[in-house]
Amino acid sequence: MRGELSISRIGVRGLEVVPYRGWTDDAPGTEIQNGGVAASPYGPRGGTGPGGVGNYQVTAHRLSSTRAFLRLPEVRRGDRVFVRTEEAMYVYRITGTRETSFRSERSLRAQRAPVPGQPGKEATRAMITLSTCATPEDHAEGNFWADEFDNPEHRIDKIGVLVAVR
Template identity: 30%
Template sequence: MTAPAGPPRRERPELRPTPQLRPGRVVAGLLTLVLVIGAGWAGWNYIGTNVLAKQRQGEMAVALADEWKGNREGDATSDKVRLGQSFAVLRVPRFGGDFEVPIVSGIDDDALTSGVGWFSDTQRPGEIGNFAVAGHRITNGQPFRKFPDLRAGDEVEVETRTHVYTYELQNSGTDTIVDFTEIWVVQPVPERAREADDQRSDAKPTEALLTLTTCSEIFHTDDRSVVFGKLVDTQHV
């Protein structure tokens, strides 16, 4: 007698090997991620910050003009200026007929994003001594992007609430390059301070001077390009 047939035998599923990640693919993926992040960072720094900074600078210039309306009496050098506050406007015809940026008290990131920064321990515009400012050459509105184009004899205007001061540059934008630690350039009498061991001088200033500074190269650098100017004209507005 034939034994009854049992249930059909089930075939065991074929075991497939677990896919292995190849080192080359991992490296390629990581490199792609790094490139994407790097491109985003570069786009923000070299495009995004300029857009936002120029918008902010324009708003501050308008606000300053509104503040000055009907308030042109006296002498602006006696006005109290707090850190981060815009108090003057810089115009450099060499940079274009429409170039105009606020001058903000201080040289921190916030001030340099808002316009150009004033070394608040230097003199006010038009005063005897050295009125010194710094600005970005790239990113954050890059107001000093064309700094190397400056030439001796160029004029620079600084307008305050009560006056317009015109300075004449004494050197070009590529003549003087110093390390960022050299402080003689913002002293009341720069040339005398340059000769001193501590880059400071007790010499009494006799002229109203202007100092403009920026990075000497487009990308990161510890060097600064510097131009000096002398006051040649003062007009009450």
């Protein structure tokens, strides 16, 4: 389900989130992000939709296209994330930060798990993972590795839980 994402702390307002069948930062997801909007994978290796029990995954570029998630690292525990759909407004509260490595299948499984960071655990509530590149951080450490889509090794993931539906 399409939605519009807003995060007051970092000035994101009405960012279009496009759902697609796939997994985080694959070719279709990268193409969506290249169009200046956010991508939300679903299906066997993806997540759920807005408000759904499990992991609603949203990825957007930090340094290219519209730089939608340029300031995502500034998001803090307790910050609110709003996702508006035709049906409702979903309000998530950020509970933590994770780092994902594209070079580690274990790390990717943890990012994409129904309970973020806990592969194999069954989801019992609605959660969100906001993800973007850690290119400046990787480059500062001398890590210039990139995959075929030009994704750096690491991703910054902000994890949250659903706290309200309006």
